Amino acid sequence: MANFLFSEKFSFAKGDSVVVIGLGRFGGSVAQSLMRLGHDVMGIDRDAAPVHEWADLLTHAVQADSTNQQVLRQLGVADFAHAIVGIGTDLAASLLTIMTLTELGIPDIWVKARTAEHGQIAQRIGAHHVVYPEKEMGERVAHLITGRMIDFIEFDDGFAIAKIHSPASSHNSTLADGQIREKFGVTVVGLKRASQDFQHATPGTQVLPGDLLIVSGPTHLIQKFAGHST
CATH class of the missing domain: 3.40.50.720 (NAD(P)-binding Rossmann-like Domain)
Structure with missing residues (x-):
């Protein structure tokens, strides 16, 4: 011992x-x-x-x-x-x-x-x-x-596609206004809202609390974005 x-x-x-x-x-x-x-x-x-x-x-x-x-x-x-x-x-x-x-x-x-x-x-x-x-x-x-990612697929080069809970920093703004790609280096490719069909993301897509996001980018950057609260 x-x-x-x-x-x-x-x-x-x-x-x-x-x-x-x-x-x-x-x-x-x-x-x-x-x-x-x-x-x-x-x-x-x-x-x-x-x-x-x-x-x-x-x-x-x-x-x-x-x-x-x-x-x-x-x-x-x-x-x-x-x-x-x-x-x-x-x-x-x-x-x-x-x-x-x-x-x-x-x-x-x-x-x-x-x-x-x-x-x-x-x-x-x-x-x-x-x-x-x-x-x-x-x-x-x-x-x-950690609870930050619901699911994700990682490729050999460190690139991933993940399903995450929308972080607080993205709430109540469009993807364009939130500048997610510019600030975090990841791309939101889709969004799923409760009781609604999946929608492909556009610059005008608004993110609300409770939304699920499909995000692509380097794994470590997705992880950072998923845990961003402010």
């Missing part, structure tokens, strides 16, 4: 904190992406090697047994808004960890599943989202977890 005072609680802003359990290829990729997006990330793994590897790259990296509720409670995991279970080959440890997180009342649990059966069981015992690594990449999941 790594040197750690279990009586010490970490202090995280609930909306910005994520605990990643299992720091293998998938968990490490998601954790790294979330750090780049400015979130506090605690990484947990039962083995020392990945903890040492990620110690200087994450907000905190801890060697611990994620199936032990008391250990997770002492680590302050119950205060996290999101949890990602990226445990690889140990199905029992994955499922027991999900149960433990559920008992702690984590409101948003994401699980890496190896098979459809694994995913089905995970959802039955409390997982809110199931990710299949062969279909989902860590970068994509990180964007979705």
Whole structure:
């Protein structure tokens, strides 16, 4: 066990904190992406090697047994808004960890599943989202977890097309008046408003609170625009 005072609680802003359990290829990729997006990330793994590897790259990296509720409670995991279970080959440890997180009342649990059966069981015992690594990449999941992007497709050159909630900075103005392309370097190509048909965007398209926007551009610029509140 790594040197750690279990009586010490970490202090995280609930909306910005994520605990990643299992720091293998998938968990490490998601954790790294979330750090780049400015979130506090605690990484947990039962083995020392990945903890040492990620110690200087994450907000905190801890060697611990994620199936032990008391250990997770002492680590302050119950205060996290999101949890990602990226445990690889140990199905029992994955499922027991999900149960433990559920008992702690984590409101948003994401699980890496190896098979459809694994995913089905995970959802039955409390997982809110199931990710299949062969279909989902860590970068994509990180964007979705933040809540800024509803969905997106990223191409090899870093260009993406994304569906996002309209940011507050774009509300109650036309695309031309808001100068979104000039200010943010992205292009709004379409808009979907509740109870209305999808519409292709024009300079005169007005954006209202609650609208969904289809945006194209470099992934990092879309992410910046999606999180822009003023």
